[in-house]
Amino acid sequence: xxxxxxxxxPINIQAVIxxxxxxxxxxxxxxxxxxxxxxxxxxxxxxxxxxxEAMAVKKLEQIGSEIEDRWEGSRxxxxxxxxxxxxxxxxVVIAVSTPHRADAYEAxxxxxxxxxxxxxxxKKEHWEDGEAWMGNQLETVAYPSGKPEESDLNE
Amino acid sequence: xxxxLFFAHLRDxxxxxxxxxxxxxxxxxxxxxxxxxxxxxxxxxxxxxxINEEFASNDEVIRDGDEIAFIPPVSGG
Numbered sequence: 001x002x003x004x005x006x007x008x009x010p011i012n013i014q015a016v017i018x019x020x021x022x023x024x025x026x027x028x029x030x031x032x033x034x035x036x037x038x039x040x041x042x043x044x045x046x047x048x049x050x051x052x053e054a055m056a057v058k059k060l061e062q063i064g065s066e067i068e069d070r071w072e073g074s075r076x077x078x079x080x081x082x083x084x085x086x087x088x089x090x091x092v093v094i095a096v097s098t099p100h101r102a103d104a105y106e107a108x109x110x111x112x113x114x115x116x117x118x119x120x121x122x123k124k125e126h127w128e129d130g131e132a133w134m135g136n137q138l139e140t141v142a143y144p145s146g147k148p149e150e151s152d153l154n155e
Numbered sequence: 156x157x158x159x160l161f162f163a164h165l166r167d168x169x170x171x172x173x174x175x176x177x178x179x180x181x182x183x184x185x186x187x188x189x190x191x192x193x194x195x196x197x198x199x200x201x202x203x204x205x206i207n208e209e210f211a212s213n214d215e216v217i218r219d220g221d222e223i224a225f226i227p228p229v230s231g232g
Contacts, residue, residue, distance in 0.1 A: 033232050049231070052162055052224055055208040056231075080231055092232055112232055120205070120224070121231030122163035133163040135201075135228035 004060035005079045006053045006121075016093040019077035025097035027104040031112055033092035035085045045126045049082045049091065052120035056080070059119040063111055067096065070110075071103045078111060080121055091123075157217060159190070160224040165202065169194050178223065184213040186223065202227050 003019055017030055035047055064076040080092045094111045098104040115121075124133050157178040161169045169190075178186045183204045191199045203226040204211050210226075217223060 050162060050166075051231070052160065052205070052208075052226070055205055055224065058208055115232045116229065118210075118229070119231050120162065120226050120229055122227065123230045124163070133167075133227065134230040135163065 003077045004057050004064060006051050006056050007079050007081050008083050009081075011079050011081055011090050011093050013090065013093050016077050016079050017095045020075040020095045020097040022075055022097055024073055024099055025075070025104075026099050027101035028095060028097040029101075029104040029108040031092070031094040031108050032090055033112065035087050035089045035091060037087045039125075042127060044087065045128060046087070047085045047091075047126065048124040049080075049085060050122050050124070051080065051082045053082075055120050060115070062118070063114045066114070067107045067110060071096075071098055071107045074098045074103060074107050076107070076111065078115070080115070080119070082121070157220070158222045159186070160222065162225070163227045164198075165196060165225050165227055168196050177219075178217045178221075179219040181217050182213065183211055183215050183217065183223075186217060187213070187225070190225075198227075 001019055013032060017028060020028055037044055060078045067074050067076050075097045077095045081090065085091055092115065094108055096104050096108045096111065098107060122133055122135060124131055156175050158173050159176055160173045161171065166172060187199055187204065190196060205224040205226055206215060206217065206221050
């Protein structure tokens, strides 16, 4: 079973959840990231997601290992979509099971924040009046050493 | 030879998904500077680099056969 996937097809949410079912779990949290229409009042028409797929899968696996180290007894599955997505489409599904519910919430939050830091996936916003690759729109993040620093990774 | 992969705005700037270049012996920083000058690549100070699918620092030396990827700030999720 592949716990970490990049998918060109719509994500089957239940299939991701099913991967983390375990007898030891008392909770499963599921995060479903969807395509929002309005960002700061600006209307998105659709998005294109692109991934460096081989590395993206490795980085999702890394996030899963970090979670399993930090939250004992946890199990993680993540699928991220690529290609064209319309408003309300599902971009990412993260399922985490743990023995107790507090850990399932925390670990799931950790997964999405880490995805936004280290997984090589990019989205291109298409608006009525143009398009742009997102990422660091404000140009506030620089990587002077060429890779994420420890401090970037622990925010 | 080395395969150098580009993504997002860098792919648009270069006009190719990847280039074949001989970068062995160069550091990541040197390759970055060469390509930035050659293709007029924007905002390279925000771009991370991966060697063989793992993040690498600017002073790492590239070996023959390494796959290099330039990783603009990511925006998944």
